[in-house]
Amino acid sequence: MSMRYVMDSNLDDPKRIVVVDGLKKFLADTYTLYLTTHNFHWNVTGPHFNSLHQMFMVQYNELWLAVDLIAERLLTLGSFAPGSYKQFAQLTSLPDVPDSPPEAMEMVSLLMKGNQLAARTARCVVPDAEEIGDQATSDLLVSRIAVHEKVAWMLRATLAG
Template sequence: MPPPSTGPVGIHIGISEENRGAIAAGLSRLLADTYTLYLTTHNFHWNVTGPMFNTLHAMFMQQYTELWNAVDPIAERIRSLGHVAPGSYAQFGQLASIKDVPTTPPKALEMVRILVEGHEAVARTARGVFPLADQANDEPTADLLTQRLAVHEQTAWMLRSLLED
């Protein structure tokens, strides 16, 4: 009788180990950016003040809810590729391209500007992973990235329109 297996079961999904690793690393950066933007948006929801309070408070809630619902599919795709999803503030701090928010909440329109920059940054991160997924014929990752790009680009546009005179 052979000894029980102590290592992980091999992954044979038609994507090489090297490509799975590169895609998972890119998705880990996307996860870190998404979670950081979620936290920033939730912070702004709690701390927004001024004449646009009701509008921004409600808008930020919609946005952080969408972001919260996005982190799980990203993390689960990383796991599907055979890698561990990052999940600590320390890891997210190392992986994210988005800066942490100031400790003193900014004014409402500055919050909007910061969120525009955040959504644009997440879009750039997602777009940077796309060639890896495309090259590896990783359609599920490409689909996930396409969905995330659409959300972040549209949200950036909507927020940006609040900054125009």
């Protein structure tokens, strides 16, 4: 991990590196999910167009704000924030979307799975953040887990209809 500057805190440096690396993966997942959600917002068609178009817009706007919070937390911890497609592709646990837009309900399914994966990535970092007493990172991640789980539930409910 390349640190930008020395962090003046009582956070354990070796474990802080583990937390930073996990945050970078979570940032990549969040950005990838943002991009996928925005893509689906643009390309959704069918009888549920209006409701899905609106739902996806709410979701991608929320994700856009989250990307900034996660990146700023990385900077606060003394790291850089990855920001290229290449870096995100290497770090994310989310699969890329098909070249051709899928059907509307497949979009919903892919976003549900993406939110579940993002929550899983965040959940993996929480114990390390808590171990070093990094409550700010832990709080950010726990908040994001709640958002991703709620969105996944809403998308699952949409599929059930």
